[in-house]
Amino acid sequence: MAWRLTCGTAGAWNVAAAFCAALGCSSRPAEPTTVQAISTKGCLRERGCSPPQPQPRQCEAATTAIPVEQVLKAPDPLLGRQVALRGALQVGGTLMTLMMCGREMPCCNQSSAELAIRALGEKSLDRMVVLENEQAPRQFSCTGDDSMVCCGLDARGQEVIASGLLTRGGAPPSLRLASATVCAP
Numbered sequence: 001m002a003w004r005l006t007c008g009t010a011g012a013w014n015v016a017a018a019f020c021a022a023l024g025c026s027s028r029p030a031e032p033t034t035v036q037a038i039s040t041k042g043c044l045r046e047r048g049c050s051p052p053q054p055q056p057r058q059c060e061a062a063t064t065a066i067p068v069e070q071v072l073k074a075p076d077p078l079l080g081r082q083v084a085l086r087g088a089l090q091v092g093g094t095l096m097t098l099m100m101c102g103r104e105m106p107c108c109n110q111s112s113a114e115l116a117i118r119a120l121g122e123k124s125l126d127r128m129v130v131l132e133n134e135q136a137p138r139q140f141s142c143t144g145d146d147s148m149v150c151c152g153l154d155a156r157g158q159e160v161i162a163s164g165l166l167t168r169g170g171a172p173p174s175l176r177l178a179s180a181t182v183c184a185p
Contacts (some may be wrong), residue, residue: 040147043107049150056089056153056160059183065161069119072127075166075175083127084163085117089155089182090144092116093125101146111149113142117162117177130170131162131180140180153182161185 040046068087071078094113101108116128131140142151164180 009160025079027039040106042105043147043151045107045147053151055153056110056158056182056184059161059185063161063163063185065163065185067119068117069127070121070128071129072119072175075168078166079168081166082164083166085175085177086159086161086185087117087129088120088122088157089153089160089162090116090118090128090157091151091155092128092130094142094149095145098147105143108148109146111142111144113145113149113151114153115140115151115153117143117160120159121159129162129166129175129177131164131177131182133164133178133180135179149155159185 024151028038052138052160060180065086066078068085071085073117092114094111097109099108102177115131117131118124122128131141133139136152139152142149142155144150160185162177162182164177164179167176169176
């Protein structure tokens with residue numbers, strides 16, 4: 001079933017009037033008999049990632065790792081030290097351009113994100129350690145459009161061990177794992 005965006009004052013689809021005017025949506029919910037599909041032709045979700053996002057490699061040996069939630073609670077004693085953290089590999093906060101895409105090209109915006117490790121089940125963007133590797137910058141970065149992003153690694157919340165130098169930096173300042181490597185336990 002396809003849905004047409006509608007504008008109004010209630011619900012998750014409360015959209016700015018200018019956006020509604022550009023899309024031609026109404027001020028009341030669409031009737032089921034008048035629902036029109038907006039094409040996603042050309043969107044990354046239709047094409048998929050090319051090449052496909054690789055899975056993290058298997059860890060070579062049993063690695064002792066600190067649960068990332070412990071580091072997030074009290075990071076200061078570990079700042080500037082090499083650490084191994086156990087947690088979920090996920091896409092961090094996504095930045096996106098805000099062009100008003102039309103029906104002909106619904107995915108005209110560009111998106112970018114960083115990979116991060118979080119506590120298993122954690123969704124908050126405040127509670128993560130961002131992964132970076134200066135020698136292989138694309139390994140932990142993501143790019144895409146309105147529909148999805150493709151990353152240097154497949155990041156779907158699977159458990160990993162990330163090792164590297166724990167630092168604080170970026171804008172806004174966040175915990176980061178420099179010269180990071182990632183493996184699946």
